[in-house]
Amino acid sequence: MKIIKDKVAKLSFVALLVAMTAAMFYAPTASAHGEKSQAAFMRMRTIHWFDLNWSKEEVPVNETMTISGKFLVFAGWPETVDKPEVSFLNVGIPGPVFIRAGSWIGGQLVPRSVSLELGEVYEFKVLLKARRPGDWHVHSMMNVQGGGPIIGPGKWVTITGSMSEFVNPVTTLTGQTINLENYALDNVYFWHAVWFAIAFAWLLFWIKRPLFVPRHIAVASGKADSLISAGDKKIGMVFAVGTLVIVAASMGATNEKYPVTTPLQAGLLRGMKTYQMPEANVSVKVDDATYRVPGRAMQMTLTITNNGDSAVRLGEFNTAGVRFLDPAVHEDDTAYPDDLLAEEGLTVSDNSPLAPGETRTVEVTASDAAWEVYRLADLIYDPDSRFAGLLFFWDEKGNRQLVTVDAPLIPTFI
Amino acid sequence: MSASQSAVRSRAEAVQVSRTFDWMILFTLFTAVLGGYHIHYMLTGGDWDFWTDWKDRRLWVTVAPIVSITFPAAVQACLWWRYRLPIGATISVVALMVGEWINRYMNFWGWTYFPVNICFPSNLLPGAIVLDVILMLGNSMTLTAVLGGLAYGLLFYPGNWPVIAPLHVPVEYNGMMMTLADLQGYHYVRTGTPEYIRMVEKGTLRTFGKDVAPVSAFFSGFVSIIIYFLWHFFGRWFAKTDFIADDAS
Known part of the structure; x- marks a missing residue:
């Protein structure tokens, strides 16, 4: 009997040691959200986030910050992804390091799922209240039923203080103020x-x-x-x-x-207010587009026609949250995340002002390590090898016009 | 010692070995059921059990008992017909809930900092105790399935109501009414569990107005009867000892 007991004790001890050793192996913190792993065509042809602003880069516990901006629901939404008829405005953060104190699309609170229309632009804002100290990568994000999470650009934000000081006061309709953090x-x-x-x-x-x-x-x-x-x-x-x-x-x-209780609330919000961008007077035709694998550069041949009454210049190409700028036309002053910003990444063969009524064919090159770092180059391995993005033109008065492009992409390997 | 000799030399030693054997089997049974039942319940009940904003009066009430009566039925079949022990359901559910609490506290709270008041497990114990007692008193699988299965489904919602009722108090938030549980789900960000994924208040059971929970509970009880039969037979099949010579029961 003693032998059996001794053997059980020894085996248990060995099992405990193995478990502890396994747990002591290096286990880094998972800080980002796999945004680079998401298929490139998903990021380039579904939701285009732009004009993003993270109101703070450092927030004490219990203080708030916002992520705001706009997103375009791309008209050329891929067939392989369900349409955003049931979607949810989310944020990509590692668990509840912030609480979502509010989120709005077109000024309407969206605690529930919403129906979005292809080709429309929406203005959004998410109010976050800091909860857990640390450095966190904070993304805009849209969950699409049947499509999965479509994650937007992320920026590092630092939360300072102590989580033990976090409070989440809420006043119920029965007049009681509670701390939802530990209520009940x-x-x-x-x-x-x-x-x-x-x-x-x-x-x-x-x-x-x-x-x-x-x-x-x-x-x-x-x-x-x-x-x-x-x-x-x-x-x-x-x-x-x-x-x-x-x-x-x-x-x-x-x-x-608790004489007053209600059932869980659920439902779909339709008819979300869209954001009306200034009407674009510029039309763009993509003659061809190639991605040069060794050079980490995408080259487009564009035929641009200015139908407006003011000369315009191409200043930015935005795809999957990566912004390629021509600094001669536009410079970023929004503290956009460095890794997503190619400040001199856009080269146009002739970017002199395009006069009203003029049509010009130009070679546009968007080059930056971001193609590789953000795995956008993997587009060539996607089932639907098309690229898409936003082109921003500026006129002489500084007015901005948005034009979308969507075309097949041919890779070149030499 | 030859094979024909006894491993013990006295009655006292035999009793001691038997008790040691009891504890070893109990420990093994408890941990095996904890693991197997936990995986099963997380795969089938999953989010309904994880989050307060999934614990509604229709689908949670319906689904949770149906998918959780499985292991209790199977373990009962083994412990009752082999040992006349009426603890199969209770020990299964205790094992499950111990596992769930470890998971919720260590993982949900300890690793990802979800407050425990949003991710506590459902209470399945009242139904399990009644299931065991009915089997003991009736000594009948059919009676246990019909009466016990029904009771298991019926007791689930009232057995959980004292825990979840405070979270169903309404709140007005930025011009919308929601329950505190809804607000928890909204506040405490889950990137992989968007709002639309919630299976709450869905279905066509609308003729009973607000009194839908008892109807859901009855339906759950009826289906639990069928699931009980099925898993009871699984348990009996697993408890067979055909591989031992002279015992082909």
């Missing part, structure tokens, strides 16, 4: 403890007596009925009746304590 927690623990105690009592009543070997012998020899006594049945009745009484009484008491 004692009640949860209490009822679970009560039921665990009853269940353990029932188990203890049985397992205190010899169990498997003698009972199996008795059952096998046809004496099963002798194993349950009249006393056992009485105790069983007490447990069953006691359970029913406690359930009924606790439910009645709860209804008295």
